[in-house]
Amino acid sequence: MFALPKKQLIIFVIFALVVLTMPLWMSPLGAAYPGLLQKFAIYGLLALGFNILFGLTGYLSFGHAAFLGVGSYTAVWSFKLLTMDAVPAIILAAILSGLFALLIGYVSLRRSGIYFSILTLAFAQMSYNLAYSVLTPITNGETSLQLSLQDPRIIDLTFMERGQGLPTVSLLGIDMSGYSGFYFCAVVLIMGFFIAQKITISPFGLMLKGIKSNQNRMKYTGFNTRPYMLSAFVISGIYAGIAGGLLAVTDPLAGAERMQWTASGEVVLMTVLGGAGTLFGPIMGAWIVKYFENIFSAFNDTVLHNIFAFVPEGFREWVVSCAGLFVGEGWHLTLGLVFVIVVVFLPGGLMEGYRRIVSKFGAGKPNQPNSSAPDSPAPVKQPAE
């Protein structure tokens, strides 16, 4: 069950090492502090899960943030009602978001293509609007769900006295803030990566890829594609739910804005930027988006003045004000531009860019799959059914 082919095993070990040594190699990049590293791990997991749906089956969901929100709310409720331990919270988040995904997926997957995107979008907006209005007893509306001193916390309080101040999230007594929180998220991410790897190389994963390239042919060969699609949808919903739970573990607070459709758009952005359909691409996309969000947002005029100190006086003001459009508050502009450029020129994301470079310089190798070769046959157009 835990066996992997040799090549995949190497990839897995390298990936695990890369993630676990993040605090080391991220420090020259100025990103080695726990808060950001936790985000890397969490959003990596989210994008990884989204990729199981979008990358493998080609179904573009615009409502993934709903599962993230459900996961967060569940985790915080578990902290409030049961225990401050992280594990039950994550498990409950996975179960509840899985059920939620089952419900939404069952309905949405009756349609495909753009209709599927709109249906998921509609469901996500519904959950968001409800979380803000009628469900305020559960979600606490705009003030967002928080821990309080009066929480029942049944399991915790049978074993110990109610302490002073707000309790913190822990894992078997280890406090889940700072680096320990990051390592917890990292381990979950590595586990998620392993499962995603298993799915990709399994017959189930091949089936999903078959659905992506031509669903009708899959049906003609006698496969009922619905259960496969639904399982892929639920799995990716569970990933999102766990990511939401982890967000709550690192910071026990859940707000409805996590469910807004722009949040779903962000996941899409990360996945496409890195390369949908590849294992590492979405995670890398998430890291890049979160890294630059953090770096660029911190830029202000003073920093820019220091950077452009070499530009002659008088001209400098102009350069700084131009560059100021793209950093700080305007960071989303940069993100949008980069995203458009990637979709136009590199539909396969950064991973495709990497592959193109490799195939250019490694052309001597005979087995290299050369996707950009001029003599490769044009993709066969899907016949109209």
Add this chain to the structure above:
Amino acid sequence: MDAILVQLLNGLDKGGAYALIALGLTLVFGTLGVVNFAHGALFMLGSFVAVAFRQLLTLESVVLSATELSPWGTPLEIRTSYATSWFGDFGTVLIDWSVPISVLIAIPIMLLIGIVMERGLIKHFYKRPHAEQILVTFGLAIVLQEVIKAMFGANPIPQPMPEMMRGAADIGIYLGMAENAVTYPWWRMIYFFFSLSIIGMVFAFLRFTTFGMVVRAGMADREMVGLLGIDIDKKFTIMFGLAAVVAGLAGVMYTPMLPPTYSVGMDFLVLSFVVVVVGGMGSLPGAVAAGFLLGILQSFSAMTEVKSIIPGIDQIIVYLVAVIILLVLPRGLFGRKGVMED
């Protein structure tokens, strides 16, 4: 009875906005086959044409008064806008009527924006899958939104309506009801008739002109029209511009009701996509009918009587209707066979 009438009226202007945006969206989809997630951004750009025009008109010259003092003891600043100082009373009228006048200005600007957008970016995506079209237009929407945010700031900028059109019409009297039983703000009524006339114009344009005939033929069978020696791509580019104009005008006229912010486009986009899907992908009458239908449904569900039966229904009614319609009638209300079916 009057409560129902009030809600019906309230739904009409919102429905008008939905119908206009959905009309443009359907037009682009029907002609170019492109799923345009940047269409909401066009609505937003339109409303910011109105904002920019008013800001231009109200540019002020500041002169320090030699004699008068302000309450703080500093010389009083006399602010006069250039429009007033140049044109006198006409300038004041101009400022007062800035929103309706912006409609005229928005037409060429939006047409230009639409054509540039289509020629510059969208045209490269005709042959790509719908998912990639969604992605690239989504990215474009973010870019447009952020540019506007950088230029005009993140806060809503209220746009006053002309003095004459403030206040409300007492419709109840005409129907033999008591005074003030059913009132309807003038501007909302204007918006409703404005949207109706724009919709009428678009339909007449497609129905009764040679250009429209060619475009309709192109929607039905693009290849055949091309074989007849007609440069259908050029016509479709203009249709994209037209769709941008329709969305932009909807945005301009909506500004007095909802102070525009950079994010207004995204809010309307999701709703208008739902409208298009309910009406039927590629069906123009469907988009209009569904727009008004959803607008009216939304205002009915906001009644306290309805809310007390099903709490929260006003928040989700539009999406709920969309889900049900998509599951029961996969093609939407007026969808044609063979459009967007895979």
